[in-house]
Amino acid sequence: MTILRIIWREWKRILVLPAHCLVLLVIPPLLFFLYAFIYDEQQADHLPVAVWDEDHSAVSRQFTFLLGQVATIQLSRQVSSLGELQDLVLKGEIMGAIHFPQHMERDIKSRHPVNVVVYTNAAAVVPAKLIYKEAAQVIITAGSGVILQKFVKTGMDKGKALALVQPIALVPYTLYNPTYNYQQYLVPGLITVGLQMIMIMVSVLLLNYETTTQSREELWRLSKGSASTIIAGKTLSHLVVAWLNFILVAYVIFPYFQLGLPIANGKFFVLYTFLSLACIGIGCMLSALFTDTMLATDVALFYTSPAFVFSGFTFPRWAMPWYDQYYANIMPYTHFLDGFFKIYYMDLPLHYARTEMGYLLLFIAITFSIAILLYQQQINRYRLVIQ
Numbered sequence: 001m002t003i004l005r006i007i008w009r010e011w012k013r014i015l016v017l018p019a020h021c022l023v024l025l026v027i028p029p030l031l032f033f034l035y036a037f038i039y040d041e042q043q044a045d046h047l048p049v050a051v052w053d054e055d056h057s058a059v060s061r062q063f064t065f066l067l068g069q070v071a072t073i074q075l076s077r078q079v080s081s082l083g084e085l086q087d088l089v090l091k092g093e094i095m096g097a098i099h100f101p102q103h104m105e106r107d108i109k110s111r112h113p114v115n116v117v118v119y120t121n122a123a124a125v126v127p128a129k130l131i132y133k134e135a136a137q138v139i140i141t142a143g144s145g146v147i148l149q150k151f152v153k154t155g156m157d158k159g160k161a162l163a164l165v166q167p168i169a170l171v172p173y174t175l176y177n178p179t180y181n182y183q184q185y186l187v188p189g190l191i192t193v194g195l196q197m198i199m200i201m202v203s204v205l206l207l208n209y210e211t212t213t214q215s216r217e218e219l220w221r222l223s224k225g226s227a228s229t230i231i232a233g234k235t236l237s238h239l240v241v242a243w244l245n246f247i248l249v250a251y252v253i254f255p256y257f258q259l260g261l262p263i264a265n266g267k268f269f270v271l272y273t274f275l276s277l278a279c280i281g282i283g284c285m286l287s288a289l290f291t292d293t294m295l296a297t298d299v300a301l302f303y304t305s306p307a308f309v310f311s312g313f314t315f316p317r318w319a320m321p322w323y324d325q326y327y328a329n330i331m332p333y334t335h336f337l338d339g340f341f342k343i344y345y346m347d348l349p350l351h352y353a354r355t356e357m358g359y360l361l362l363f364i365a366i367t368f369s370i371a372i373l374l375y376q377q378q379i380n381r382y383r384l385v386i387q
Contacts, residue, residue, distance in 0.1 A: 005222060006233025014241060019209065023202050024238075028195070028245050035190045036257045039183040044127050049135075050077040050097040052085055057105035063116075063142050067098065072134045089121050096120040096131040098139075126182075176345045188259055191249055192340065193308045195272075196279050196333045199242060203283020204300040206234045207375055208293050220379055227376035231368065235280050242276040260344055267343040267350045271336060274360040278332035281367030288374035307333040335359040 014020040049067075053060050068075045077094060079085045088094045099117040107114045118135045120128035177185050207230070210216040223229040250265045260268075283300065290296035310317070310328035317325050317334075328334045339353030 002223060002226075002229055003233045003236070006219070006230060007237045009219075009222070010234050010237035011240075014237070017209075017213070019205060020202055023198055024241050024245075028198060029248055031194055032191050032249060032253050035194070036183065036187050036253055036259075039187055040257075044130055044182065045071050046074040047072055047096065047127050047131055048076040048094045049073045049131060050079045050085060050088060050094045051075055052079045052081075052097055052099040054102045055100045055104040059105035059108060060100040063098075063100065063139060066138050066142050067135060070134045070138060072130050085119060089119070094121075095124065095127050096135075098135055183257060184259055187257065188254070188340070188344070189308065189311075189313045189337070191253070192272075192275075192336065193311070193313075193333055195242075195245060195249070196275065196307060196331075196336070197304045198245075199238070199276055199279035200283045200300050200304050201297065203238060203280045204286045204296045205293060206238070206280075206284055207231075207287035207371075208291050208296055209287075211291065212293050217382075220382065225379050225383065227372045227379055231284055231372055231375065235277070235284070235368075238280055239273070239276055242280075243273075246272050261347050264344045264347050267353075268340070270350060271339050271343060271353060271357065271360075274357050274364070275332055275336040278336075278360045278363035278367070281364050281371065282332070284371035285367040285374070288371045288378070291378075303331070307331050310334065311337045313337060329359075332360055332363050 014024060051064055051067075053064065064075065067073055077088060079088065079097065085094075085097045085099075089097075097119040099119065101115060101117075104114050104116070106112075116139050118132050118139075120131050122128045210219050219230060223233075246269060250262075250268060254260050255262065282303075286296050286300055286303075290299060306327075308314075310320075310324060310331065311334045312328065317328050320328070335356040339356035342348045342352045342356075343350060
C-alpha cells in the first residue's frame with residue numbers, strides 16, 4: 001500500500017511539476033514527429049550532378065542519357081574543365097560530376113582501358129556514396145553493352161559474347177534498408193536515443209528535487225524512512241509513463257511513417273522496458289549521489305549527450321579508440337541499440353538479444369543498489385538530526 005501511495009503521489013507530481021510534465025508528456029510527441037518529418041523525403045533523390053564530356057561521341061551521349069534516367073541523379077550542368085567543376089562544388093550547386101575522357105568510344109570498342117571519373121563531394125557522405133553507386137552501375141553496364149554489341153555485329157553468338165564481356169555476374173543484394181531510406185534508418189535511432197535522454201534527465205530529479213520543492217520530509221514520512229520503498233514507487237510510476245511513450249512510438253509514429261516491423265513490437269517492448277529501467281536506475285543513482293539539482297542535471301547531460309555518436313549507430317565502435325569503446329559500453333543505449341537492430345530491423349527472435357539484455361540488467365542491478373544505499377544514508381542522517 002505504501003508503494004501505491006508513492007506511485008499515486010509521483011503521478012500527481014508529473015502532472016503538476018513543469019520539469020516533469022513538459023519533458024515526459026509534452027516534448028516527446030513534438031520531438032519525435034519533428035524527427036520523422038525531417039526525413040519525410042526518405043531518400044536522397046535528384047542529386048545535382050554535372051557532366052564533363054570530352055569525348056562528344058555517340059557512346060558518351062548514350063551514357064549521359066542513361067545516367068539521366070536514374071532517380072538518384074539529376075544531370076543539371078555541363079562543364080568543360082576541372083576548375084569549373086570544382087567551383088560549382090564549392091558553391092554547392094552540384095554534388096558530383098561524371099568525366100568522360102577523350103577517345104572514350106574508340107578505346108572501349110578496341111578494348112583498351114578507359115578511365116571514367118566520378119567526382120563526389122564527400123563532405124556529404126551518404127549522397128556521395130549514392131551518386132557513386134548509381135553512376136558506377138550505369139557506366140559499367142553501359143560499357144559492357146557497347147562491347148557486347150560489337151561482338152554480336154561480328155556474328156558471335158550472343159551467349160558467348162555475354163560470357164566474354166561479363167564472365168562473372170555480380171548481383172548486389174542489400175539487406176534491411178535496400179533503398180537507403182533515411183527515415184527508415186535514422187528516425188528509430190534518433191527517437192530511441194531521445195527517449196534515453198528524456199528518461200535519464202527526468203530521473204535525475206526524482207530524489208534531490210524533493211528538497212527543491214520542500215517535500216522531502218513528507219515523502220520520507222510516507223515511506224516510513226525506507227529508501228527502497230521510495231525508489232520502487234518512483235520507478236514504477238515513471239516506468240508507466242515510459243510505456244505511454246512506447247505506445248506513442250510503436251503504435252502511432254512508426255505506423256504513421258511506415259517505419260520498422262509491427263510484428264516485432266512485442267520484442268521491442270521487452271528490450272525498451274530494460275532500457276527504461278536502466279535509465280531510471282542511472283537517474284536515481286545520480287540523484288542520490290548529488291544533492292545539488294543543477295550539478296546532478298549537468299552530470300546527466302554530460303553523460304547522455306554523446307550517446308548517439310558513441311553507440312555505433314553511424315560509425316562502427318570497433319573502429320573507435322579503445323577509450324571511446326569503453327565510454328560507449330558504460331551507456332545503456334549502446335547495448336539497447338545492438339539488441340534493437342537484431343530484433344526490430346532483422347526480426348530475429350528475442351533470445352538473440354540476450355547478451356544485450358544481460359548488460360542492461362547489470363546496469364539495473366548496480367545503479368538501483370547504489371541509489372538505495374546512498375539515499376538510505378541520507379534518510380538515516382536526517383533521522384539523527386531530528387532526534
